[in-house]
Structure formats: C-alpha cells, structure tokens
Amino acid sequence: MNPNKICFITCVNDEVMYQESLLYIENLKLPESFAIENVAIREAECITQAYNSAMCSSDAKYKVYLHQDVFIINKNFVLDIIDIFERNSNIGMIGVAGSAQIPTNGIWWESKQNYGKVYDSHSGKMELVSFLEVSGEYQNVQVIDGLILITQYDIPWREDIFTGWHFYDLSQSIEFLRSGYEVAVPKQAEPWCIHDSGVANVSNGFNCYRKQFLEEYSKDLLPLVSILIPAYNQPAYLEKALVSALAQDYYNCEIVICDDSTLKDVEILVKRYQSKYKHIKYYNNGGPLGGKGAVNIQKCFDICQGEYIGYLLHDDLYMPNKVSTMMNYLLANRNIKLVTSYRKLIDANDHVLPDFHVTRPLFDKNTKIKGRDIGRYMLTNIANVIGEMSTTLYRKADIVSNLLNFQGYQTRCLGDVALWLSLLEKGDLLYVREPLSCFRIHQEQNTNNHELQILGAIDWYKLIILAYQQQVYLDQENINQALKEWINRHKHLISNKQVPLYKKKELYSELESCYNEAINWLNKAEPLDKEELKRGTCSG
Template structure:
C-alpha cells in the first residue's frame, strides 16, 4: 500500500475475541472481511477449549487473507482479558470490536471512519450508530428497549451530554462493543475499566464513559451492525444481573470525576435511577440467596454514602 493511501485511510483494527462458537464466529469474520473500507487488519483471539475455530481459520482463511492475525491463546483468558490482549496487539489508529456472535454491515467501517477523516476531526472521540437485533438464526427481531434510536437523523453531540443521558437513564445508548468505532489513543484506561475498577458486566459502558469524557460523539441513524440475541448468552443469569447493578453503582458514583453529572438535578436523577435498579435486584434476583442480598446491600450503602456526602 502506498504511503499516501495509508495517510488517507488510516489503519482500522477489527478485534474479534471468540470462544467455542465456530459457526457464529465464521459469520462475524466474513462480515469483517466484506468491509468496503480499504485499510483494515483483523485480529482474532481464540479462547476456545477445542481446536474447531483454529482449524477453520488456519485452513480456510489465513492462506488467502494476509490482513488476518490469528492468536490461539495458550490458556483460557476469559472474555475481558482476551479483549484486552487483542487491544494491546492492535496496530491500527482506530479500533472496532466485533463480538463473535454479532455482525457488521459491509459499509460500517467506511461510514464511521468518514466522520474521523473530515478535517482530521480531533474533537471526535467516538462514532456509533443504530444497530439491528437478530436471533440465533439471523432472523431480524423487532426494535425494543435494547436498541432505541438516539436520533432520527445523523448527528454530532457533546460526549458529556451523551454520557449524562447514559447515566441518568442507566441505559447503554452507545451500544454493545460491536457497535462503536473509536480512536485507540483516546482510550487511556484498559478496556472495561473505570477509575481502576474492572467491570464484570457493563464493561462497554465503563469504556464509553472514558471515551465520552474526551470529546464529541457522532451518531449514525442507519443500522450498521447486528446484535445477536440467543440462548447461550448470560444476560439473564442472576449473578450477571447483580454484576451489572454493582457496575452501575460504581459508574454513577464515579462519573462526576470524569466531568459528568455536574448539575445537581442530573446527579440526583442518576442516583435515583441507580437506587431503582438496586431495588429491582432485591425484588427479582433470588431473595433466598444470601450472597446476592449482601452484594445488593453493599450497593445500597455506597449510594446512600454518596447521597449523605453531598
């Protein structure tokens, strides 16, 4: 690739952490290979307990695709550490994760990078878009609470204002890790970490808050990726839900240090919403489980301490 081509089209790293899902993974990888943006590297971190994915990539894809780097982990890292390892190995100036059960539409990277390439837009820290929901068979699902549209048209907004809405409503408007594209240098904390705390469920929201504190966000109203809902996900497990409440509690309490919730009424709204989620935990998540109850009590105490300190 000629040097002027590299300057015009900075390298984008697509990072695919995968674990024991060769069928879904191949669909995700294919969607990455179909991107219309001309300067992409694809890094695959294989955390699988078997060789199915490794055999697939090594025999079918590596011989014909020089832009794929395949990493077979010597031991199981877990999703977050696998994702962190890929980030560290990425050569691109820009990063887009692709979860192994999700999909990109062909023009995703090209349309998102267009925002960064306009006058070398340094004020922009993140580009996201609407995303479609699909089921385990790839059949479209109706839009719902998981993927509300931020705007009916493409727009650029203040990262602080967008982050405030995320915190006030306790909702991930930015999307799952597959959805946004961001500049690598702007992520100054490890993926999934906020103020030194590793998140266990809302790892993406921790990272979006870091990035939103650095600049503006561009939102593309056209769906550019698919988020797959299927039985193998852990979204409904009690433990994961309580992990999410703990993450949310920390997120709301910590966000002011990143420039969010500076107005008293915004801060109060976010605190109230966090308390609502804690209360939902007491009502729905295994009342007979002492460990879960104690974890929720700790969250409640942290929020009450925050309230009394202000």
C-alpha cells in the first residue's frame, strides 16, 4: 500500500454533480509528495460491489468513499485525516456524522447519542445538521453515515448481504469494529462537507436491508436481553407467551424457560420450538421448587446471561415492540432504572377486557417520573400502578440482593412491588403510554385465594413500615396517609364473616397483629419511636 496516496471513490450516475464534487477535491491541500487518485464507478449494480472493486484496484493507503453529491469544503481535509490516522493507528474509519449508540430499530439518526455536523439538504432545503459536539480530538462511535467514509485499512464490503443502496455504511462500520479497529467522528470546528442529497429515498429496499442489518449485527451493537418465563403447566397459555417472545423486533434476545411443571406437556412443547430457535434455553426443575413460584422466578434471574431482563409470566403476552421500545429508553438514559407501560387486560380467549382501576393509563403520554415519587404514590395508595412482572424491563446489574426483596424483607405475595421499590430507590421510572404487554385474567389463576389476599395485605404493611424506617419513600405525614389507606383496603379481611374461610389461622393472627399495630399508630398523639416500631412490627 502506498502511504503517500489517497484515493477518492465515488459511484456516479450524475456527471454534472460528480464534476462539481471533483472541483472541491482538486482544491484540497496535500502533504508534500502526496498523490490524489479519483476512481468513478458507473453503472454499478450495488454500492458494496462497486466499493469492493474500487478498493481492490487502488494501492492507496488512504481511501475516501463519498457520494457524488458531497462537496468537501474543508481545504485541510486531507491534512486533518492523515494527522488523525498517523497518531491513532487504532482508528480504522472516520466520518463526519455517526451514532455512539444506535437505536434498536437500526435507524442511526434517530439516536439521542449522535455526533458530528454537516450541511445537508435531506429535508428539502440546505441547512446545518449538527449533533452532539465532539469534546476531544474525536469521538468513538458504533456507526457512521455513508455520505463520506474515510479509511486507512482495507476491509471487504459485505456485498454478500447488502446488494442495494442502504445500510452498507453501517455494515462497514461494524466490520471495522469486528476487525478490532475503532470507528470515529472527528472534531470539526466547522462542517467539513456539504451533502446536497435532496430528500432521502427510503422506499427502495430500506426496510428490507434494515432487517438484514439487524439480523447480522444486533449482537455487535445491542446488549443481550433475557426474556424470562417461569413456567408451571398450562402449555396452551405458555405457547402463546412463547410465540409473543419469539416475535420481538429486538434481535439480541435469549429466552429462558424454567419449568416448575408437574406434567411433561411443557417440556414437549418447548423442545419442539427449541429445534427451530436456538436462543431458547429450557430448564426442567423436576417439579415445583417452592415459594408459590418465587424460587423458580429467582432461578430464571440467576441463570440468565442478559445485561437487561424482562419477565414474561407464562399466561401473559408481549407486544412485538415491547423489548425494543423499552430498551431505547434504557440505552439513552442510565438514570432510568425501570421502564413500564400501559398493559391490556385479556381473558382466557385473548379478548380484551375493561381496565381495572389500577390498570388504567398512569399518564396520557410517555412520561419520566422520579423513582421516589412513584414509590411514594404506590405506598400511600396501596396500588401497584407499575404493573405485574410481565410489564417491565430493567438492568440486571441494578438488582443487588434477592429479586423479590425490599430492604431485606422477602415478600410472600407482592414480589413485584418489592422489586419496583428496590429499583426506584436508585433512579427514575419511564412510563410508556402505548400498551406493550397483555395481562391475562382466567379462572385457573389464584388471585382470589384467601391465603394470598392475607399475604398481600401483610406484605403491603411491611413495605410501608420499612419504607418509613429507612426514610426511603415515606416521612411522618406520608406514613399516616399510607396506614389509613392500608386499613381501609384490608379491614374486610379481619371481619367475623371472613375468619371461618381461613385455613391457616396463623396467617390471620399475623394480619390481625399488623392491623392492631396500624390502629395503635394512628391513635397515638405522638408517633412511636422507630426502635419501638421495629420491635412491635409483625413478624413475617
């Protein structure tokens, strides 16, 4: 390769435009003894094939792949790029605009983490398109836009996949990353280029190549998401849940199924799907592990490999864009610790049901809310407005203790609420107004089980007291409000009519103890000392 030579490579179908582009190239300043080569490819079948052909035909160390409608207005362009490459042998390719984190749909310009600047007419008029400012000499990115791509090494273009005019640039960016090089956007005091493209044409195979790009490169670009399905019999519901997980338009997923079933039906079903989908992982527990499914839920968490996780209870459903939509928020903002959404209620036959009070839309648009505010709202209203386990997505690293645990208390019914409270201590909630999951209501559920109702009441009480003791969500005023609401919600459970229905009298005694403590708290002129409260709190 000739280190004193730079080759400008262009696919040409408009001679007038190309000749204008050459005029700008001819006016560029060059290092001493440097040579310029211009290669025009006409009647190209596709851009990757054309670029491969031109790349192989030139012995120039430095190559610039640019559109015929790009005009380089930085006269020091060659001097600047040679300087960057000579001092940074790790950089394989640079461009004037790109994304440090591509969105889950593969459309780089929709990212919130774009860098660079260019004069561009894609909107129909020429204007400055400016993204985040590069603070140092350059900014490492995942992908750069193909209006101009500058390389110091030759990496083959993927003409085996991209046989048209879209996503060749993003593909080449990842090929450089795969080869161990960095891809970067340099600092530009003023834009280096004008791109007189006119309105972009995304009708000629754009979505087809977008899908191919995501299928090929999602594992390079996007973190692994684990969809966790704790199964227990009911294979008909499980199959629907599994199909909804397989239909996700986020391409870097693993599906982990831990099976508490007492029958072989679930195993037979899952193994049939495993023969076709290699990202399904199945674990047979040999029967229920205990804790009313809680142990199985924890097992799913412990063995999954994903950086981000979302549960899918075996009788619920995901919408196809559930994971991708939520991941975009988590990738864009590290302070968002939990993403949830509106969810639809469905019956055993998938018919949509009217909302319960607690499942009505929390907001009328996508909304970010402080974690402590929404946690306080839940505790003072005794309402899980965030949703069930199937409704959310979050980072695995943000869970530092047992999953269904809050402040050391292991819940026996409200594991989801305990988990939400633990996460929201650390940051914010993002609520998506669009329904991204379905929560199934059917006769085989144990929602109306008296034991679970009592355990739920006890859990709410313990969570309220712990939140106050730790000064996490509740202060003196808030705890009084929370306890009043808790009494109103649960006083029916200790009525004389209900007691004969309870099979486990010790649970009733525990609930009664909590109820009396709450009454005593509210009746006191002065609040109990926290240590006294701790000694008097009902044990779980």
